[in-house]
Amino acid sequence: MRFIDNAPIKGKRLLIRVDYNVPLKDGVIKDDNRIRASLPTxxxxxxxxxxxVLCSHLGKPKGKxxxxLSLAPVARHLAELLGQEVLMAPDCIGKATESMVDELKPGQILxxxxxxxxxxEKKNDPAFCKALAGGLDGYVNDAFGVCHRAHGSxxxxxxxxxxxxxxxxxxKEWEYLGEALKNPKRPFVAITGGAKVSSKLGILHALLDKVDRILIGGAMANxxxxxxxxxxxxSLVEDDLLDEARSIIAKARDKGVSLYLPVDYILGDGPQGEMTAGVCPYQDVPKGEMILDIGPATSALFAEGIRDAATIVWNGPMGAFENKVFSQGSFNLAMGVAQSDALSIVGGGDTDAIIHTLGIQDRISFISTGGGSFLEFLEGKELPAFKALQDKEAQ
Known part of the structure; x- marks a missing residue:
């Protein structure tokens, strides 16, 4: 695959696909990490x-x-970060936008x-794609977060x-993720959390062929x-996947992969609760209580699991971390990853949020900007956008 630092782009009029799908509230950007990540390009x-000429999606307007969900606030914020004007088009295609593209001078941004x-866009419609490319002579994809989608842009x-x-x-995504999976330094430890086993079944099976240890927390551990x-x-649980969970446990045993599960929990009435209902070992969860975080013994166990790791890949929180009452397990783990000597790669919106909440992003080797793309890459799936770039280079 060719990248911009090895491509004849000098003086070209470029369409750059960025990922500016950032959280917005009342026109105010709540987290600009994705915007900042695009600045080097x-x-x-x-x-x-x-x-x-920059293009991105924002939210889910469903073709209307x-x-x-206008990108105008993003354009204003980008102008502040770059210290230069960023023009805003009325649409992504159409005559008015074509006129603005035609009038652009070198060094200008639209x-x-x-x-x-x-x-x-989502239908990968040929007419839409042709209109999007109008008046430009080069294309750059810098939006890893949508590389798992076969969309027009x-x-x-x-x-x-x-x-x-x-x-x-x-x-960076290609090099870090590709290298971590192709030739990892060992011990190679994967950490997975979040709510659902179903969304990560393929990843769990794929990782069991590559890792030395796997730590499972969050609701999926239930x-x-x-x-x-x-x-x-x-607690949250997927009853239709109990057999699948048993097969993963058996596969880990057969392959000699150490599988770590929580040994104690922080309990409560629900994710929005204002206080915990205490700590209990995994064998003694009361029928009326909900598991909302890993407990202190699990934090210690997981810390031991990553202590000598040479490569760590992490996706998914250990509990309902958005509520500080149930955040300690995720925060303890994040600090352990940050303090390790491992090549550490984290991905997914929630995991990213934990890292930035603690302000330890500089102590993580690489923070992936992808959610679904990160997971599918780990699973070994072919990403449509990567394939499109590789096919183009092969022509």
Missing amino acids: LRFALEQGCTL VVPE MLENLRFHAG VVGVLDHFALCCGGLLLK TFRKAQGYEVGT
Whole structure:
């Protein structure tokens, strides 16, 4: 795959697919990490005398114009970060936008309006893709977070450019994730959490072929403990996956992979509770209580599991971390990962939020900007956007 630092982009008019799907409330950006992550690519292109046309989606407008999901606040914020004007187009395609693109001079930046205001983006519609590419002579994909989607701005639009490449952010994702899976330094430890086993079944099976240890926390661990015959009270659990959980436990045993599950829990009435109902060992969960975080003994166990790790890949919180009452397990684990000497790679919105809440992002080797893309890459699936770039390079 070709990347922007090894592509003939000098003086080109570039369409750059960025991932500016950021949390917005009343027009105010609550977290600008994804915007900041794109800055190296944008600055590199500007240094090469390029003209930049940026495109992104925001939220789920479902093919209709939703004013609250306009990218205008993002354009204003990007202008502040770059210290230069970022023009805002009225749409991502259409005559008015075409005119703005045609009038751009070298060094100028234009932000297109939300791609998903048009159904053609998610449908990978050829006419939409052709219109999106109009008036431009190069394409850069720097939006890892959508690389698992076969959408117009990451797949079909490449048909209309001779020059296509990945951005610097995409290059980091490719190198870190690819290297971690291809030739990991050992011990290789995977940590997975969050609510559902179902969303991570493929990953668990794939990782069991690669890792030395796997630590499972969060609500998904409840399904494993219930599969072993233990009470989980009113906790989140996937009863239809108990057999699958048992098969994963058996596969780990057969492959000699150490599988770590919680040995104690923080209990409560629900995720919004203002206080805990105490700590209990995994064998003694009362029927009327809910598991909402891993307990102190589990934190110590998991800390031991990563102590000598050389590579750590982590996706998913250990509990209902959004509530500080049930955040300690996730925070303890994050600090352990940050303090380790391992190559540490974390991904997913919740895991990212934990890292940034603690302000330890500089102590993590790499924070992936992808959620679904991160998971599918770990699973070994072919990402449509990566395939499109590779196919283009092979032509």
